[in-house]
Every structure is written in C-alpha cells, then in structure tokens.
Amino acid sequence: MTERIDHAEASSGFIAASDHLEFHDRRLWDLRGKRDRATAAIPEWEELRTLASQIKEHTLTHLGAYLEQFERAAQANGVTVHWARDAAEHNQVVYDILAARGAKTLVKAKSMLTDECEMRAFLEPRGIEVIETDLGERIQQLDDEPPSHIVVPAVHKLRADVAEVFARTLGTDPNNHDVHYLAESQRRTTRPSFLTADAGMTGANFAVAETGAIVVCTNEGNADLSVHLPKLYIACVGIEKIIPRTEHLGVFVRMLSRSALGSPITQMTSHFRVPRPGTEMHVVLVDNGRSDRLGMDDFWSSLKCIRCGACMNTCPVYRRSGGLSYGATYSGPIGVIIDPAYNLRKYSALPFASTLNGSCTAVCPVRINIHDQIYKWRRVVAERNALPFAKKQAMKMAGKLLASPRLFRAAVEAAGAGVEYLPRVMLYNRLNAWGKQREVPQAPPQTFRQWWLAQRAKKEPR
Amino acid sequence: MSTRDEVLARLRRHPPAAVALPELPAFARGERAARGSFDDFAAALQRMGGKVAPPPAGGDVAAAVRALFPDARVLCSATAEVTGDRPLAAVRAPAELADVDVGIVRAAFGVAETGSVLLTEADLGVEALGFLAQHLVVLLDPSCIVPTLHDGYRDAAFANARYAIFMTGPSATADIEGVLIHGAQGIRSLTLLPCASAAG
Secondary structure (H helix, E strand, O other), X not given: OOOOOOHHHHHHHHHHOHHHHHHHHHHHHHHHHHHHHHHHOOOOHHHHHHHHHHHHHHHHOOHHHHHHHHHHHHHHOOOEEEEEOOHHHHHHHHXXXXXXXXXXXXXXXXXXXXXXXXXXXXXXXXXXXXXXXXXXXXXXXXXXXXXXXXXXXXXXXXHHHHHHHHHHHHOOOOOOOOHHHHHHHHHHHHHHHHHHOOEEEEOOOEEEOOOOOEEEEEOOOHHHHHHHOOOEEEEXXXXXXXXXXXXXXXXXXHHHHHHHOOOOOOOEEEEEOOOOOOOEEEEEEEOOOHHHHHOOOOOHHHHHOOOOOHHHHHOHHXXXXXXXXXXXXXXXXXXXXXHHHHOOOOOOOHHHOOOOOOHHHXXXXXXXXXXXXXXXXXXXXXXXXXXXXXXXXXXXXHHHHHHOHHHHHHHHHHXXXXXXXXXXXXXXXXXXXXXXXXXXXXXXXXXXXXXHXXXXXXXXXX | OOHHHHHHHHHOOOOOOOOOOOOOOOOOHHHHHHHOOHHHHHHHHHHOOOEEOOOOHHHOHHHHHHHHOOOOOOEXXXXXXXXXXXXXXXXXOHHHHXXXXXXXXXXXXXXXXXXXXXXXXXXXXXXXXXXXXXXXXXEEOOOOEEOOHHHHHHOHHHHOOOEEEEEOOOOEEOOOOOOOEEOOOOOOEEEEEEOOOOOO
16 A cells, blocks of 8 residues: 655654744745736736637647647657657656666756656666766755756755865855855766767757747756757656647746746746757657546646646645655646556645635636635545545544534633633643644634624624 | 557547637737847846957957957957867867867857847857857847847748757856856856857
8 A cells, every 4th residue: 555645744853943934934925025016017918818728728628639739849850759558658758768778877957847857767777877967966966865846946045055066066066155165066077978978868848739849948957958968958848738820829938937036037938849950859759647637627627738837826725835745746736646656545634734815826827726625635535435534534523613613612612711720731732733843823712703792782782 | 559659649548628729929029129229138148147349440350359358368250250279170070179169150149138139050159169169259239139039030030050059147056055167167257248240
C-alpha cells in the first residue's frame, strides 16, 4: 500500500528552522506584491484572464483535434513527434532517442514534466549524464532534492545552504556565501557542458498547434544554450500545453511572468519551430494521467494551469510549510488539486493543507477555481474513506455539533472557557493538529451570539 | 493500438462540454499605437536590465561598438554595419563562438510594452551567438517599435522564422534568496544601439 504523505508532519522540520521559514514567507509574499503591481498596470488584465481561461477551455475540450494538428505541423517542420501514455513510457522514449544516437550527456532546462516522470533517476543508471542548467534546479540536483517551487526551485534554501551544497559538489569556497560568487560558480562549471553535450532538452510552456512551435520562457538563457549547441534537441511536453494559434501567445506570454515574478515578460521567450540544418528535433507528447483528469467533471479545468506559481506565492499554508512538505512534484494550491488525481491515498492529506481563503483562485491567471476544487477533493477523500483517523473522529464530532444550534452554542461558550482553563497538555497534544506550531488564541470574553443578543437588546428595547 | 491512438481515444472518451474559442480583441491599438514610441520601449528595456546607448556619432556603428567595449578581444557580428573579428560564415560548429566577447546583431523590431527585441535565426546568423557571447549589442531602427506583444506576434518577421526569441535584456537569475544577477547562463549585458539599417 502506498505511503500517505503527512503534510503537517513533513512541514514540522521546515517550521522549526525559523530563519528559513521567515525568509521563505517574506520572499514569496514579495513576489505576490510584485505580481499585484505588474497586473494593476495592465488595464485589460481581467479581460486577459477571461480570454486565457476561454482559450484553454476551448483547447482542452477539443484536445484530440489540436494534438493531431500540432503533430502534422511539427512533422511538416521536420520534427519527429513521439507519444507517451505515462512516466515510464516517456522515460523509455527519451532513453531510446539518446541511445540510438550514442548520446551520453544531456544538458537540460527546467521541466516540471521530467521531474514528474522522475526522468533523471531513470536515465542516470543507464549511463546518461543529465545536467540541470537552471540555477535553482541545479542546486536541487546537486543536493539530491526535488524542486520545492515550480518557478523558483530552491526558494526554501538560504545562501549559506547553497554555499554548503556547492562546496560539497563543485568545490567552491564553503565560507564564501556571496550570491554573485555562487551564481558565477555555477555559470563557470555549467558552461563547458553546453559546449560538449550530445543532446539538449527543454520542457514547454506552450506548444502551438497551428505552427508546431515549442515555446519556452526562461530568464537565464539556459534553454537556448541547451538547444542551440548540441545536434539533438528533445522537448518534453504535457499534452495540456497545446494552444491553438500563434496569436494566443500574446495573451499567455503577457500573463505568465507578470503572474510568476511580477516582470512584464521573461528575459528570454524562445520559440523553437524548425530544427537548424544538420540537427534533429524531437517532441515527446506525454499524457501521464492528464486524459483521466480531463474526464473528471469537477477537476478537469485544473489542466488549464500555465505553471506560474502565483497560487503558491499567495498561499499562507504554502509559504509557511515549504514545497517539499507536500511530498509531490506539484505543491501549493495547484499541487493540492493535481496530486490527488495521480494517487488519492498517497495525497489524501493535501486537500487539507489549505485555509480555503480563496486567494489562489483570485490570482490565477487562467481562472481555475482552485479553492472550490480543494473543497471538492476533501469530499472525495471523505467519501472514499481516506481520511486519517484523528481527522475522521474530529469531523464526526464537528458534524454533530454543527447540526445542532444548541450543542454548537454550548460548545462555543465552553471553548472560550476551555482555552483559559484547560491544562496545556489537552490543547497541545498529538491529536489536536490546531495546537501544533501555533498558540491557540485567547477567546474573547463574549461569543458573537452573546454580543449580538446584547446589542439587539440595547437597540430594540421591548 | 499505438500509444498515439490510445491517448487520442482516451481524450475522446469523456470530453467536457465544448467551449467556443473567443475572438481576440485589438486591445486598443489606436491609443496604444500612438504611445508605442521608442522612448517607452527604451524605458521598458532598462527596467529589465538592458542598456540603451546614444545613436552612433556620425552614423559610425563599428566605432560606437568598439567604444562601448574597448577591452573586447573577439567581436562577432551578424550585421552589415560591423565586420568584427570572427566571420560567421566560417563557423562550422556553434561551440566555436565560446570565446566571443561581444556579439552584434540587428533586431527586426522592438516591443514597447515589454522592452523586448525580436531576434530570429536570420538575425543571429548562428543562433548560439545570442547566448554564448559575454555581451550583446543589438542594433534597432528606432522607428521599428510595435506597441504590445499582440502586435509582435502578428508580425511577418515572427511568422516566417524557424527560430524566434523575444529577448528582453540580458540573461538573469534570482534563484538564490531573490538576489538579482545579470549574466546567469547567457549574455551578461545587452546594449541597444539605435540606428536605422544601412541597407535602408
């Protein structure tokens, strides 16, 4: 039986490292602020969100036809198109392309899809050296950790952590924590790999059905270096990345980096359509659960996601627990609604890693109703009897209380007294998740109902 | 059944109800076009870490580039205006450009909204020039500015390209503690040199 990810337990280590937690929270909230300023500067922002949502919904509801159109266009460009049902087939397809050409080294740009497929772990034992070339992703590769954020993979690390990783793996000065020195060390050590690698790889932010183009948005220039130097280029593309036409890129590219980092566009927005003479370009179209999700009435629209990370940056639970505590490739609010579709039991705790404050939905550039879907996953988890024991007992009790106004009032009044007089062990024990890592606030002297009754008595003297 | 046919069949099994494709509005092109000026473009590019040089004195582009990088050993140009030290026609493998200090290219147009320039395989000569060079100088006719990315994607220069990039300043990263660094993996600086094309 699959192990269940206990998000609360997994986050406890992160929460205990208070300087990390404090920085993580502040850095991501800063990105949210930058996003707000960037979007406020675009008068048609809300219209763009609606258009982006409609274009994605249209494409997803005609996905088969658009994938076929993409395939025809790509083939006409001289690109070889492959298909993969799942992660295992994706990894095998990539390996076969590399092995058939004797390729031993692969430089790659960031791709959440290849992380989802755990591709490196498949290729490396088979003699393929894989070099992640995005700085954050490289830090995570060298530290043997998955990325903790889909846009900024090493955001949970401080400069001292990076200095330690680089000293251990790249031989840099362990006492030099200067960020410029660390970034320059990665540039210096990665650059020779671009010059000699047998193959290059990118993911895709968008794939255009009309033209067969693969669109990759980066800031570091590493995707272009990965594509333009080796003689073999492989793009790994989730089937939901298709958009119909070039003109639609205007909508999505205007939104992606503004939502992610608050910049109007990424430094490099690259469109790979035709392989350069004397080289090969391959596209692997990957399903891996996406066609199943398309058939789920309540959850198919999560496939609209363009992986900007805005929902993660705004989420109080994500900011204070860190991406690694979700135990999945996709973390934060978007992960909470994607992951259970892959494995309901393993990820059954994730829909509860949310306050349902709706902030994720409010910032989503493609208008995914993220917090509604989080709530709906909770129902699915409960119906499939996948709730952990303590939560099930608590919910049973809550159900009884909430069904009876008299019991509810008595409980609320007693709770106020309870926080004041109960011994700490009753509140801060293993069964009460609300007592972990936080102090339960003092209850006000009056309950809302008591206050309301008193006010009404004042205003409407009988 | 092939994987391809199986995936397509699964997608067609329970598709959600069809949603229509919306028409894209023109996004106030009239008003924007009036504001789609070189100054807006230059300001946006500078916000993204790009530099904007004054137009070359007396129209001497090559001298202006040398003056910008007096210590550069290897200049490599894909433009008619600058000859450089490394003829691109002689390059057999892109890795040969690894020692280029300054690359010089001409962009078809700039985007006022974002400060981006469009570069295609034809503009770069060898694609890797735009990434392996330590520094890049981009020549741009200051009258060739489109207002928004929507306009950029409608341009014929984009449609005909085998490869196209909207490049917006130098390569950059903020992956360690959000500290902004220009010169991540690609070019360390991008300098825009406003000048009309010599070809007219």
